[in-house]
Amino acid sequence: MQRRAAARARTAPALAARLPAYYVAFDLLQQDGTELLTLPQVERRRRLEVLFAARALTAPWTLCPMTTDIAKAREWLETWTDVSGVEGLVIRSRDITSFQSRGAGEEMQSQKVSRYGTIRAGPMTRSTVITQGVKITTVCEACGGMLIRDAGQFIDRGRLWWGTEGTCQTCPVAWCEEDSGGATPEAIRQALLTEHGPARLLLIEPEASRVTVLRVLREGHERSLAQARAMAEELRTTGLVGTLVEMELIAAQLRHRSVAVTVGSSPS
Ligand SMILES: [Zn+2]
Incomplete structure (x- = not known):
C-alpha cells in the first residue's frame, strides 16, 4: 500500500x-x-x-x-505470522459488547483470559494461584449509563493485589482498568464477601508460636502491633475472617513459617 x-x-x-x-x-x-x-x-x-x-x-x-477453536487459533498464530501483512490475532470475548479501541500490541496480549473470567489486556504471570472475582454494577462517568465492572483480588508473587475493569453498556468509552497493590477498596471487599461469603482461617495447633504468628501478621502489612495482636487472638480462638484471597495469603505466609493452618468457608 x-x-x-x-x-x-x-x-x-x-x-x-x-x-x-x-x-x-x-x-x-x-x-x-x-x-x-x-x-x-x-x-x-x-x-x-x-x-x-x-x-x-x-x-x-x-x-x-x-475461529472459536483454540487449536486452530494457535496454528494461525504460529504459521500465519510468517505471511507478509499478517501481524497476529485479535482475541475477544464472544459476549463483549462495546468496541474497545486498543493498540495492536495490547490486542496481542489480550489473548490471555482475565483473572476474573473475562478478556483483559496486559501480562498475566503463571504464579497467580488464588483469585476471586465479582461483577459490580455502577454508573459510567462518561455517559451516566450502566457500567459493569469486574473486580477481584488475587495473589501474585506472594502479594495481595486487587484489580477492576469496566465495560459501559451504552457508550463506546467502554474500558477502564486499574490494578494496584496496597489495600483493596472496601467496596470491592464487601462485594466479594457478599458474593462468595467470608473465609475463615484457623490454626490447626492453637498453641503455635505466638511470636511467629505475630511476625507474619505484621510483615509486609501496614498494621500496628495492637492490630496484629487482636488478629492473632482471633486466629487462635474464633478464627480470622476475611475474603478468601486475604485469608489464603496469610495462610501461605504462616505455612511458610511452618505454622499449620486451614482455610474454610465461614458460617455467617
Ligand atoms: Zn458510558
Whole structure:
C-alpha cells in the first residue's frame, strides 16, 4: 500500500494491478445507520457474515477469518505470522459488547483470559494461584449509563493485589482498568464477601508460636502491633475472617513459617 500511495497518476493503474489491495472486514459496528456497539461481538460477527453472503462479496472484499477453536487459533498464530501483512490475532470475548479501541500490541496480549473470567489486556504471570472475582454494577462517568465492572483480588508473587475493569453498556468509552497493590477498596471487599461469603482461617495447633504468628501478621502489612495482636487472638480462638484471597495469603505466609493452618468457608 505504501508504494501505491506514493504512485503518480500515470503509474497508479499498473501498480494497482500488480499489487492489489484487499478490504478485510472483521467487525460490523454500524449497519443502515444503526449503531451495533451494544450488541455482543458474536452477534455483530453473524451480521457481518450475513452481509457478505447476501451481497455475494468477493475480493477485494474479504471476510477476516475467525475461529472459536483454540487449536486452530494457535496454528494461525504460529504459521500465519510468517505471511507478509499478517501481524497476529485479535482475541475477544464472544459476549463483549462495546468496541474497545486498543493498540495492536495490547490486542496481542489480550489473548490471555482475565483473572476474573473475562478478556483483559496486559501480562498475566503463571504464579497467580488464588483469585476471586465479582461483577459490580455502577454508573459510567462518561455517559451516566450502566457500567459493569469486574473486580477481584488475587495473589501474585506472594502479594495481595486487587484489580477492576469496566465495560459501559451504552457508550463506546467502554474500558477502564486499574490494578494496584496496597489495600483493596472496601467496596470491592464487601462485594466479594457478599458474593462468595467470608473465609475463615484457623490454626490447626492453637498453641503455635505466638511470636511467629505475630511476625507474619505484621510483615509486609501496614498494621500496628495492637492490630496484629487482636488478629492473632482471633486466629487462635474464633478464627480470622476475611475474603478468601486475604485469608489464603496469610495462610501461605504462616505455612511458610511452618505454622499449620486451614482455610474454610465461614458460617455467617
Ligand atoms: Zn458510558
